[in-house]
Amino acid sequence: MKVTVTVNGRAETHDVETRTLLVYFLREACGLTGTNVGCDTTSCGACTVLLNGESVKSCTVLAAQADGQEVTTIEGLAKPDGTFHPVQQAFHEHHALQCGYCTPGMVMAITSLLKEHPNPTEAEVREGLEGNLCRCTGYHNIVKAALAAAGSTELVS
Amino acid sequence: MIPAKFEYRRAGSVDEAIGWLREDPDDAKLLAGGHSLLPLMKLRLATPGVLVDVGRIDGLSYVRDAGDHVAIGALTRHRDLETSEVARAHAPLLARVAAQIGDPQVRHRGTIGGSLAHGDPASDLPAAALAYGATFVAQGPNGTRQIPADEFFLGFLETALQPDEMLTEIRVPKSGGASAFQKFNRRAQDWAIVGVAAVLDGTPRVALVNMGPTPVRARAVEEALASGASAVDAAAHAADGLEPPSDVHASSEYRRHLATVLVRRALEEASAARG
Ligand SMILES: Cc1cc2nc3c(=O)[nH]c(=O)nc-3n(C[C@H](O)[C@H](O)[C@H](O)COP(=O)(O)OP(=O)(O)OC[C@H]3O[C@@H](n4cnc5c(N)ncnc54)[C@H](O)[C@@H]3O)c2cc1C
Ligand code: FES
Numbered sequence: 190m191k192v193t194v195t196v197n198g199r200a201e202t203h204d205v206e207t208r209t210l211l212v213y214f215l216r217e218a219c220g221l222t223g224t225n226v227g228c229d230t231t232s233c234g235a236c237t238v239l240l241n242g243e244s245v246k247s248c249t250v251l252a253a254q255a256d257g258q259e260v261t262t263i264e265g266l267a268k269p270d271g272t273f274h275p276v277q278q279a280f281h282e283h284h285a286l287q288c289g290y291c292t293p294g295m296v297m298a299i300t301s302l303l304k305e306h307p308n309p310t311e312a313e314v315r316e317g318l319e320g321n322l323c324r325c326t327g328y329h330n331i332v333k334a335a336l337a338a339a340g341s342t343e344l345v346s
Numbered sequence: 347m348i349p350a351k352f353e354y355r356r357a358g359s360v361d362e363a364i365g366w367l368r369e370d371p372d373d374a375k376l377l378a379g380g381h382s383l384l385p386l387m388k389l390r391l392a393t394p395g396v397l398v399d400v401g402r403i404d405g406l407s408y409v410r411d412a413g414d415h416v417a418i419g420a421l422t423r424h425r426d427l428e429t430s431e432v433a434r435a436h437a438p439l440l441a442r443v444a445a446q447i448g449d450p451q452v453r454h455r456g457t458i459g460g461s462l463a464h465g466d467p468a469s470d471l472p473a474a475a476l477a478y479g480a481t482f483v484a485q486g487p488n489g490t491r492q493i494p495a496d497e498f499f500l501g502f503l504e505t506a507l508q509p510d511e512m513l514t515e516i517r518v519p520k521s522g523g524a525s526a527f528q529k530f531n532r533r534a535q536d537w538a539i540v541g542v543a544a545v546l547d548g549t550p551r552v553a554l555v556n557m558g559p560t561p562v563r564a565r566a567v568e569e570a571l572a573s574g575a576s577a578v579d580a581a582a583h584a585a586d587g588l589e590p591p592s593d594v595h596a597s598s599e600y601r602r603h604l605a606t607v608l609v610r611r612a613l614e615e616a617s618a619a620r621g
């Protein structure tokens with residue numbers, strides 16, 4: 190079937206099988222490989238993207254369900270001149286990644302979280318990221334980065 | 347993991363969806379948020395030939411004050427239930443339960459209708475619906491009918507819905523704040539090993555998550571409360587007559603014990619909330 194999704198502001202139309210998952214539409218049809226597949230079972234959050242502005246696990250959404258909708262991936266966050274999005278900048282400054290595999294999903298999940306909780310507590314950040322696993326277990330700096338991006342004044346030791 | 351092949355149809359209305367279900371009662375399935383069905387399809391535990399996507403039908407996502415009850419559209423997503431002012435004021439247990447489902451990504455997609463229609467004993471909203479004595483509205487080829495929550499969950503992943511019926515609305519009698527939800531799991535994001543929903547406004551009602559093949563009421567606890575037993579004494583009956591499953595998370599025996607602990611906590615929390 191023909192599926193058209195506005196990805197990072199650009200209309201992407203591709204002829205795909207009805208069973209194509211959104212993550213494979215993005216990676217294989219659109220060539221946007223920033224979104225990773227970790228578990229493929231809705232557990233790890235590596236595949237998190239924004240669907241109409243909200244975080245979703247793109248391994249558990251059909252491309253057909255996103256037809257006519259807006260998707261933002263990690264590639265769509267920085268400005269065209271390369272200036273980082275505040276969450277990316279905070280990851281950079283707080284060394285919030287090790288191997289980097291979970292990072293695109295973490296950044297997208299935090300971007301969505303901060304829309305819903307502009308000034309979260311540390312506990313809200315930790316709970317808000319319960320659907321994202323970091324195999325390198327670098328959670329501490331990821332939480333620091335999220336709080337920094339929120340401009341939260343809460344002290345994280 | 348990719349699902350088996352299927353034909354995809356996007357329904358523009360409930361009537362259209364029901365028409366398609368009718369054409370193919372054995373092979374067509376509704377798709378709402380897809381957060382129970384797609385994982386099963388990826389594992390090939392479900393292989394519907396036709397997927398009828400109801401996710402875009404207008405006007406089925408709402409939480410309304412309907413006088414003596416709160417009316418919730420079947421396509422209302424967990425996140426919208428969690429943040430609804432009407433739910434928080436008049437059906438607070440539902441809002442609190444919705445907030446504890448899975449993780450934010452899951453709550454952005456999953457719907458209350460899908461959660462109830464799936465009939466999974468490990469799901470949280472069915473227990474809350476049982477504890478509130480909710481009524482479900484189903485639409486089929488011959489119009490709508492109302493099904494009490496108590497008559498809805500028939501077996502493992504089996505409900506009173508006919509293959510050509512769609513759940514359209516959930517009606518929850520308005521309730522005060524004397525309610526509680528206790529969910530026990532070992533890891534963030536996990537399903538409940540055991541969960542308890544308790545409502546003490548009016549006649550006490552207590553329902554359990556993951557304590558048998560269906561979401562189930564803790565009748566023995568309710569009877570003990572009705573005859574004046576304390577929370578501790580009533581909670582001791584939490585697993586009476588129930589045979590919870592054994593799995594990698596817990597043995598049946600462990601669940602039976604856990605149920606007594608969580609029912610006590612839920613009853614204490616709910617009565618403290620009543621003040
Ligand atoms: C990682 C993960 C963690 C989760 N954790 C929890 C948890 O902790 N607690 C919990 O309760 N749930 C949990 N869930 C399940 C989640 O709540 C699902 O969203 C929900 O169970 C199903 O809703 P859905 O809209 O996604 O339904 P779908 O998957 O679209 O459909 C489920 C079933 O219901 C049928 N159906 C859907 N809508 C209707 C309707 N209106 N009328 C008739 N039939 C219908 C479908 O045909 C299908 O058989 C989790 C899911 C995932 C992926
Ligand atoms: S790859 Fe989608 S949640 Fe892990």
Ligand code: FES
Binds near residue numbers: 285290292324325
């Ligand atoms: S940085 Fe390696 S998985 Fe998170």
